[in-house]
Amino acid sequence: MTGGGLAGTPAGGVLEGQAAIVTGAGQGVGAGIATALAAAGAAVVIAARRAANGEPAAESIRAAGHQAVFIRCDVTEAADIEATVDEAVERFGGLDIMVHNAVAHAGRPGGVQLTRSDMIRPQIATATTASFLCARASLAHLRRRPGTLILLTSPAGVEGSANLPVYATVKATQRGMVKSLAREWGPDGVRVNAIAPVALTPAMEAAVAANPDLETRLVARTPLGRLGDAAADIGPVAVFLASSGARYITGQTIVADGGGFLGL
Amino acid sequence: MSRDVLVVGGGDPAAALAAELSGDVLVATPEPADVDDGFVDGLARADGTPVDGLDLVVQALYPEQSRTPARMNEMTAGDWAAACDDPLEAAIRLARGAHRHLAARRGTMVVCVPLVGAAGAANLVAMSALAEGLRVLARSLARSWGPDRIRAHAVTLHPSMFLSPEHAATAVDATALHDPALGRLPSAAEVAGVIDALADGRTTGGLTGASLVMDGGTWMAG
Numbered sequence: 001m002t003g004g005g006l007a008g009t010p011a012g013g014v015l016e017g018q019a020a021i022v023t024g025a026g027q028g029v030g031a032g033i034a035t036a037l038a039a040a041g042a043a044v045v046i047a048a049r050r051a052a053n054g055e056p057a058a059e060s061i062r063a064a065g066h067q068a069v070f071i072r073c074d075v076t077e078a079a080d081i082e083a084t085v086d087e088a089v090e091r092f093g094g095l096d097i098m099v100h101n102a103v104a105h106a107g108r109p110g111g112v113q114l115t116r117s118d119m120i121r122p123q124i125a126t127a128t129t130a131s132f133l134c135a136r137a138s139l140a141h142l143r144r145r146p147g148t149l150i151l152l153t154s155p156a157g158v159e160g161s162a163n164l165p166v167y168a169t170v171k172a173t174q175r176g177m178v179k180s181l182a183r184e185w186g187p188d189g190v191r192v193n194a195i196a197p198v199a200l201t202p203a204m205e206a207a208v209a210a211n212p213d214l215e216t217r218l219v220a221r222t223p224l225g226r227l228g229d230a231a232a233d234i235g236p237v238a239v240f241l242a243s244s245g246a247r248y249i250t251g252q253t254i255v256a257d258g259g260g261f262l263g264l
Numbered sequence: 265m266s267r268d269v270l271v272v273g274g275g276d277p278a279a280a281l282a283a284e285l286s287g288d289v290l291v292a293t294p295e296p297a298d299v300d301d302g303f304v305d306g307l308a309r310a311d312g313t314p315v316d317g318l319d320l321v322v323q324a325l326y327p328e329q330s331r332t333p334a335r336m337n338e339m340t341a342g343d344w345a346a347a348c349d350d351p352l353e354a355a356i357r358l359a360r361g362a363h364r365h366l367a368a369r370r371g372t373m374v375v376c377v378p379l380v381g382a383a384g385a386a387n388l389v390a391m392s393a394l395a396e397g398l399r400v401l402a403r404s405l406a407r408s409w410g411p412d413r414i415r416a417h418a419v420t421l422h423p424s425m426f427l428s429p430e431h432a433a434t435a436v437d438a439t440a441l442h443d444p445a446l447g448r449l450p451s452a453a454e455v456a457g458v459i460d461a462l463a464d465g466r467t468t469g470g471l472t473g474a475s476l477v478m479d480g481g482t483w484m485a486g
Contacts, residue, residue, distance in 0.1 A: 117301060128348060129344065132389075140337075161404050176393040176394070179381075184387060251384055
């Protein structure tokens with residue numbers, strides 16, 4: 001992606017010279033966002049729990065001629081997040097873009113009373129607590145640029161979910177956080193936004209394999225008639241939010257779902 | 265038949281609402297860590313009889329840490345857990361435990377949330393995250409509990425119903441809220457009247473998943 005004539009756009013990509021961290025970037029939406037940020041010129045840290053995913057994701061970006069490095073990071077561990085931020089700053093000279101995308105497995109679909117008891121706190125830890133930890137660890141560096149924080153939420157975090165109620169709840173906490181952090185960090189010039197995507201990710205493919213009607217139902221409620229592509233449809237939204245073109249946008253949730261949710 | 269009501273939460277707005285709601289009102293003031301999946305089953309009325317079926321559950325459990333303004337980057341992980349994660353998990357577990365009691369009566373769950381979640385407020389990030397999570401939890405409960413004839417709603421209230429006068433004034437500034445269009449905020453009795461109506465299947469039986477803002481016309485977005 002190039003500047004396309006935006007005022008103040010660097011000669012290369014719109015994010016040339018910037019440094020980004022994307023959590024949960026070993027696959028799916030996180031990998032798509034990391035790929036798009038790198039293609040726009042950012043040096044990207046693939047922060048993922050497993051090297052088996054993270055290393056290939058970083059290698060794929062490097063093979064395309066862009067900058068990326070894998071750092072092992074369990075987002076439920078404050079020390080991991082802080083170490084990832086420190087290493088990113090050391091390697092790339094600062095941090096401009098922090099994207100928290102990692103998500104825990106939501107378990108089998110069903111009402112809240114049917115959710116496995118031991119799958120509740122991990123979902124809170126990975127979405128809610130980790131958003132706090134990512135924000136706290138990155139603020140000092142984002143202030144210096146000033147940079148931007150992007151949290152990946154979900155349309156379910158707006159309209160609720162009959163089958164994934166805990167997932168919807170924790171995704172909603174991220175929207176509340178975005179609005180208040182935007183107010184708290186605005187005076188420092190740090191912008192905070194959320195993206196609520198629907199994309200055909202490995203997790204979605206697994207859900208579709210288990211329930212073949214799912215994709216048909218999702219597509220039927222999507223005006224654009226297809227599920228999103230993580231790199232081509234969701235990644236550019238993150239690039240835009242991180243770019244100077246979005247410099248007057250903060251505290252917002254951008255729903256990137258092909259028009260499926262129109263309630264805002 | 266008298267209506268059996270459970271109000272969960274200490275301080276306001278729980279206490280003020282409990283005093284105004286109609287029916288046989290049981291108030292529980294647990295710490296978030298005390299709310300497990302069997303919490304509702306373990307409750308007993310003043311005469312010692314166990315809770316067996318509920319017509320209305322009002323969730324308003326906000327620990328002091330949630331109500332205390334703080335810069336997010338100055339919070340420890342323990343602060344954050346106490347202000348947001350622990351009461352969030354408690355609300356989820358309360359809902360799990362309340363399900364069978366509400367299903368027995370075709371009852372209603374009402375989650376009370378502060379306006380800071382919808383509008384955002386500097387220095388109340390944890391409370392905002394908790395509030396938005398709970399608001400959407402109510403929507404999810406409405407979606408999944410509809411077939412059980414249980415209805416669920418969120419009622420959004422002005423920050424002054426959750427915070428001390430000093431903190432509420434700060435929150436109003438931090439949220440850039442307008443003055444209430446009605447020139448005053450609703451009383452606890454007025455809020456309780458709306459919750460009573462939400463629990464009355466004869467008048468609101470076709471309503472579920474609503475997110476009502478009861479703030480005298482302070483915030484009118486969405």
